[in-house]
Structures are given as structure tokens and as C-alpha cells.
Amino acid sequence: MLEILIITVLLGVIIHSVSIKNQVERGNVIYSRAPMKEVYEPDTSVVLETVLVNKSKFPVFHLQMKEFFPLSAKVMSGADLSEIKGVKAEEKDNKITSSVYIGGRQKLKRRIRVSISRRGVYSFHGSKLLIGDILGFYQKSYDVDDESEVLILPRRIELDSVINTVINKYEEVTLRRMLIEDNMSVRGFRDYRMSDPMKTISWTQTAKSRRLITKEFDSLSDKSVSIVLDVSYIFDGDMPTYSRRQEFCISAVRTLVEHFSEQGISYTFITNALTPDRKHKYQVAYDGGRKIDALLEVLARLKIVSMLSTEDILMEASKEGHLIVFICPQRQESVLRVLNDLEHSRGITLVRLFADQEARDDAA
Secondary structure (H helix, E strand, O other): OHHHHHHHHHHHHHHHHHHHHHHHHOOOEEEEEEEOOOEEOOOOEEEEEEEEEEOOOOOEEEEEEEEEOOOOOEEOOOOOOOOOOOOEEEEEOOEEEEEEEEOOOOEEEEEEEEEOOOOEEEEEOOOEEEEEOOOOOOEEEEEOOOOEEEEEOOOOOOOHHHHHHHHHHHHHHHHHHHHOOOHHHEEEEEEOOOOOOHHHEOHHHHHHHOOOEEEEEOHHHHOOEEEEEOOOOOOOOOHHHHHHHHHHHHHHHHHHHHHHHHHOOOEEEEEOOEOOOOOOEEEEOOOOOHHHHHHHHHHHHOEOOOOOOHHHHHHHHHOOOOEEEEEEOOOOHHHHHHHHHHHHHOOOEEEEEEHHHHOOOOOO
8 A cells, every 4th residue: 555655746747757757848837037117216216127027827836936136236224035934045246046936827026125336237147947746756947038227327516506506697798798799500591580689680681682681590509518428537546536536527417417407408428438338428408308218328437448539529519509618537647738728718707626636535
């Protein structure tokens, strides 16, 4: 009688092993892991959801998951790695290993919260699954193609004094351009109207067409601010200071563009850093915030590699308007010469922000 029972159990285990093998080979066990959203603020809860699905009617008694995380990601304290009933989980070396039983036709979900402090793009990938039967007659280990990414935005920083200076300069430039004709902002011509000021008449075009023609001005260039981020730097071997100053500059750009959008001020962002689409100029007219979201993603993906000279980006900025906010990680004599020349020879109004003067290098 005992022999029959043992044989029956062994046959059951063998049959189950074969069924597990078939499930794996037919793709009946499905694993996925993805963030709940793509963009996060630094030091906030990045939520990753793991989903396990058993499409077969047979249970899987032993399933082990190994989920890997970027080195900068820290599992938040109090995260319940075993919130699914029957899951045993352990976190070690930026890896979470979990063992679970999953029944037939069952779907399991688990959310893990991690925190990332630095701006950038972070990839979550490299999960591994091990599926087997109760007694270990059959085990199958394989990698999962589960790559996903999250963006961590630059930090907002306190720039009230700089913002006040920029707004005052902006108002001065706007008033000056209302009182003084600026040929650089002419975008076209049209027939004269009785309400048009006499100073807007183009006498050249009037003579050509033999009727009164008035100039049309580009309102974006009249009322826009150019924000120039120059990442050029004379490196002295101090990597922490270098990184801190560069990140301060990128955070300063974020703080300024958000303030301008809140105030309804159009602006152009120009940089010599390496951007994801390899553009160096982004023109943003206030539109309720949709374009600023795209620009913030550009800042999150920005790589600190100088692709153009300081002269190139400043010449580009000088075409956009008469007010430039120049942001640079380091005060350099060569850069100061270019700025002074631009200010005096072209009548450009400049607001300068150097990270080595504003940011505390002893900050954590």
C-alpha cells in the first residue's frame, strides 16, 4: 500500500514537472516591471510595479525573481517587499530576490518604492526568473527583457535675487523697445492703418509700392528672454566640485524657466551641452505649460559635454533679443571678455550667474 502511495506521489510530481516545463516553454508565465510614471522629482518616491501572470491552469510552486536596481536607487525604508501573500523577499546589493507560489490563472502585483537623489536618466532592467517544481526535478532560469527608464528632474533652487534682477532688466528692455524703434525685430510689412504710429511706417517699402506701408514687429523677439547655459569649464581634478557646479547651473535654468512660464514670459533656451536631440536652441512661447514639460525632460537628459564654444551660443542668443541670462559653472577670463564685448558692442543687456560665486562648494 505504501509503495503504491509513493509511486502515485512520484508520478504526480513528474507530471507536474512536465506541466511546469510546458508552461515555461509556451510562455504561460509572464513577468513585467515598469515605473508608474516616467518623470519624478529628486528624492521622491519612484514607484515600480511588478506583475506576474500565470496563464496556465496549473500552479507554479516555486518561482524566484531577481530584480536589479541602479546603484543610485535606494529602496525606501518601510517598503513592504512581501506585500503579496506567500512572497518571501530579501534586499541586498541593489537587488531584490523574491520567492513566490502562483496559482493557476492567477495574477500577482507588487509595488516597490525607491528614491533617487540625482538628476538624470535611470534604467531598470536585467531581471531574472527561476521556475521549478517542488522537488527540483525541473528548473528553468532565464533573463527577462524588461527595460524601462525614469527621468529625475533637476532640483529647484532659491534664486530670488537673480529672478528680481532679471525681471527688472526685462521691464527696462521692454520699455526701451516700446519707445525706440528696433529694426532687428521687424518680421514683415503690411498696409498702413490710421491707428499705426508714424514711426512704424517703412519709407523704403512705401516708396517701392507707392502707398503707405507699416512695419510688423515680432512680438516673441520683442518680449522674450534668452537663457544661455554654458557648460565650459577649466577642470582642475576636483570632480565633486565640478559636478556640483554644473548641476547648480542646470537647476538654475529649471528655476528660471518655471518662473517665466508662471509669469507668461516667452523665452529661448540655448546651450552648448549635449542634448538628447542634439539641438542647441529651444524657443518657448507661453502656452499653459505643455512645452515647459518637454524642456524639463531635456534638462533631465542633458549631458555635460561642451559641443559649441561660448562665442557661438552667445552670438546665437544675441539674435533672439536684447536680454540674455548667462549661466556658467565657472568664472573665466576668456568668457568675461566675450560677455563684455557683447554687452558694449551690441547693446545687449546681460544678467550673469556663475556657479562658483553662487553655489557653496562645501555643500553636501
